[in-house]
Amino acid sequence: MLLPARNAWCVLDMVKSAYDYIGDQWKKPDTSFQSPQQQRLIQWRKEENFTRVDRPLRIDRARSLGYKAKPGYIVVRARVRRGGLRKHQIKGGRKPSAKGITKITMGKSTKRIAEERTAKRYPNMEVLNSYWIGDDGKNHFYEVILVDPVHPAILRDNNINWISNASNTRRVLRGKTSAGQKGRGLMHKGKGAEKVRPSIRAHQTKGK
Numbered sequence: 001m002l003l004p005a006r007n008a009w010c011v012l013d014m015v016k017s018a019y020d021y022i023g024d025q026w027k028k029p030d031t032s033f034q035s036p037q038q039q040r041l042i043q044w045r046k047e048e049n050f051t052r053v054d055r056p057l058r059i060d061r062a063r064s065l066g067y068k069a070k071p072g073y074i075v076v077r078a079r080v081r082r083g084g085l086r087k088h089q090i091k092g093g094r095k096p097s098a099k100g101i102t103k104i105t106m107g108k109s110t111k112r113i114a115e116e117r118t119a120k121r122y123p124n125m126e127v128l129n130s131y132w133i134g135d136d137g138k139n140h141f142y143e144v145i146l147v148d149p150v151h152p153a154i155l156r157d158n159n160i161n162w163i164s165n166a167s168n169t170r171r172v173l174r175g176k177t178s179a180g181q182k183g184r185g186l187m188h189k190g191k192g193a194e195k196v197r198p199s200i201r202a203h204q205t206k207g208k
Helices: 005-014 018-027 036-046 059-064 110-121 152-156 178-183 200-204
Strands: 050-053 073-081 126-135 139-147
Touching (some): 018 059, 036 126, 036 139, 050 110, 073 110, 110 126, 110 139, 110 178
Antiparallel strands (some): 050 073, 126 139
């Protein structure tokens, strides 16, 4: 029996792929005692800050960001400390509001810091993107996708060989990933974002 045309789109919206179900589980992962995610966090704290993994933990997120299970791609789990930049207590005399100890935050997100530090440990690779995989009381954990720009499999793939161009060299250190563009204010367009392009510094020196 054929469904009416007006209900056809409703049926299509109800169809979900396996990646959709995986993504739903990661919206609010279970971190209760002895849950798989909690055990992962305990194990990750014992390992190195930057550890190469065989396969992505969040395959749905990795694929949406361009990851492919083929030569030339690697995934690295990165750990970055969390929290503000609290300073030591100042001994000299000054009023409390001028001490500058609390409420000091960095201009870069921890995700962007994780990408930049990972790129420095893999100098022959380019950072494609990254995604969150967990956090505890002291650290944020991310998986960073890296691509070898001179690998033959990458050069033959028309969907990713743009990363081999000279204009994309060390792209993460120039704020060209998603986290970098967000930190530079490039996610905003139109009114209120007139001074962020091509960059804040370039706009300030324009016309001088």
